[in-house]
Amino acid sequence: MENKDNEQTIKPADLRGILNYVPRFLGQTFVVALDGSIIEHENLPNVLLDIAVLRSLQINVVIVHGIDKQLRDLAEQRSISLSDFEGSGATDAPTLDLAIRASSRVSHQILEALTQAKLKCAITNSVKAKPVGIIEGQDLQLTGKADQIDADFLNHLIARSIIPIVQPIGFDRNGHTLRISSDALAVDVAIALKATKILYLCQENGFLSEGRLTQQIPVTELDALLASPEFATLSAPLKSKAAQARRGIQADISRIHILDGRIHDGLIREVFSNEGVGTLIYGNEYQQIRRATRDEAPLIYHLTRSGVAKGELAQRSMQAIEGKIENFYVYEVDGNIMACVLLDRIADAPTTREISSLFVHPLYQRQGMGRKLVRFACHIAEEEGAKQVIALSTQSQEFFTSLCGFEIAEADTLSPTRRTAYEATQRKSRILVKRLG
Ligand SMILES: CC(C)(COP(=O)(O)OP(=O)(O)OC[C@H]1O[C@@H](n2cnc3c(N)ncnc32)[C@H](O)[C@@H]1OP(=O)(O)O)[C@@H](O)C(=O)NCCC(=O)NCCS
CATH class of the missing domain: 3.40.1160.10 (Acetylglutamate kinase-like)
Incomplete structure (x- = not known):
């Protein structure tokens, strides 16, 4: 040639x-x-x-x-x-x-x-x-x-x-x-x-x-x-x-x-x-990520305990996790769950999804799992037709803005029911939003 x-x-x-x-x-x-x-x-x-x-x-x-x-x-x-x-x-x-x-x-x-x-x-x-x-x-x-x-x-x-x-x-x-x-x-x-x-x-x-x-x-x-x-x-x-x-x-x-x-x-x-x-x-960069199964609710509960104790994550009971289990995704390493994320729907905001309960086992942090889970969740949200993803964070605002492409938003970005729930917790989390597409 x-x-x-x-x-x-x-x-x-x-x-x-x-x-x-x-x-x-x-x-x-x-x-x-x-x-x-x-x-x-x-x-x-x-x-x-x-x-x-x-x-x-x-x-x-x-x-x-x-x-x-x-x-x-x-x-x-x-x-x-x-x-x-x-x-x-x-x-x-x-x-x-x-x-x-x-x-x-x-x-x-x-x-x-x-x-x-x-x-x-x-x-x-x-x-x-x-x-x-x-x-x-x-x-x-x-x-x-x-x-x-x-x-x-x-x-x-x-x-x-x-x-x-x-x-x-x-x-x-x-x-x-x-x-x-x-x-x-x-x-x-x-x-x-x-x-x-x-x-x-x-x-x-x-x-x-x-x-x-x-x-x-x-x-x-x-x-x-x-x-x-x-x-x-x-x-x-x-x-x-x-x-x-x-x-x-x-x-x-x-x-x-x-x-x-x-x-x-x-x-x-x-x-x-x-x-x-x-x-x-x-290769499929998400191959270690999959939807959680019903019997994994206790594993997710125990994995996220320390994050809840430190106030990084909102409190979620075992029953609450079970209730949302089909929206939880887990990251597996050698057959063990080392990280998880919840991609939630919001009743009165059909084109918005919410990322929460994002947690990486401390021994596995800083290896890219957190970012991969967020990217994966955004990808799923987009496939479902969502236009934006929100995350409410007390201690990881920088992670979302600097590394995952989120922006800080005001409370009026939230739908009425989500805003009511947000104000009721008094956690005063930062509201972060990422537009999709
Ligand atoms: C936030 C969290 C999910 C990140 O997961 P991870 O797998 O360590 O993240 P990655 O490896 O993809 O990225 C690591 C980078 O994020 C940064 N980072 C992690 N947590 C951060 C935080 N709270 N604030 C700012 N930056 C943070 C690290 O400094 C690191 O930066 P570097 O690449 O410049 O060294 C993880 O630290 C965690 O589980 N934290 C506790 C729970 C939590 O706060 N969850 C978010 C609630 S919505």
Whole structure:
């Protein structure tokens, strides 16, 4: 594919759009997984410039690279037949030998190109591997999988603004070399570094449906794709990325992109626009939140006791909780309820919902659960057709205004019945409102 014309190049005006994303991504880590073919392509300098832009916005970047193309080229030059190209099949000794050579060459090319782009970088030895072993009766010989990623080492480099380059090669406990699939390795590195995104740059746009690019696909639909006959028709690199994306999402990496690394500005456009150039696979960020069941009323009652005792929450008896149980949502961690929220209806204000009894177990506070529950509640309210959500708070006004997009409102915002109830409690809570839509 040729570089795209100027029309598709980022314009200065787009910078405003990019700036919207800056607070969201600040300090996060993205794993950029480059297929071997992209390293050889003339667009590589542009990809690295895009990475320089990410770095300038204080997004941490780790590069994991593949060697598929280089391995094939080397095998052809030397007339050696490979036992596997992709890194997921069996690796015999001659193939491993070529893989090591190809990997050194590719890492060096990246090092050189990053240096030309004035970015500090280092080739790392951060992957402890173990042999994959025998799969479905086939001995995969010298093919390995990541056993342990040295996250401390990688984070140490990141903290010094050095971009780590991770090769698809690892060492087992005896120091012997194993070949690893770079697609799988990208996921393992992302998990170890708690990265928020993986960007797979390859020679395809992502998934197509009836000839058209699927720009976003929730993991549930990816599951359906993986199980469908259509899956068999995908190219080997795409199949591998799809399977690894599934694993990544399961491990809580919320966004995984597959895009064509040969497109000029593709990386930047994929990250900083709602309409990217590839396919975004995303997980359900609310998967730990669900509606409470009737028998969970006592758990909610006990969870919220300390909040009531401190005056953070209004008093609610067990019976009162039971009476509203179908409007309670709970946040589960390892099968235990660690947070809850009530999304209440207001009889004389059909387009308003009220968030209350929002409580996060003290051991789990400051991990994003509170915000997620509020976002979730607002999302449900919107789906139900509500136009606004209110919250009455005595001690968490700042949380709602600074972090959840609520504004302070006057008592006359409340409907007559709600206002009467509000005045009757004498808690003098702040009234907070968020408009939806
Ligand atoms: C308010 C509450 C739900 C927040 O839950 P959480 O899971 O800790 O929140 P998040 O992790 O999403 O956000 C944490 C941020 O909220 C801020 N925050 C939490 N409580 C706050 C408060 N009362 N006032 C101001 N900021 C607050 C934290 O300082 C933190 O800020 P940081 O990200 O800059 O460090 C939780 O602290 C809680 O259960 N409090 C007691 C009950 C309560 O007051 N409920 C609200 C009644 S409607």
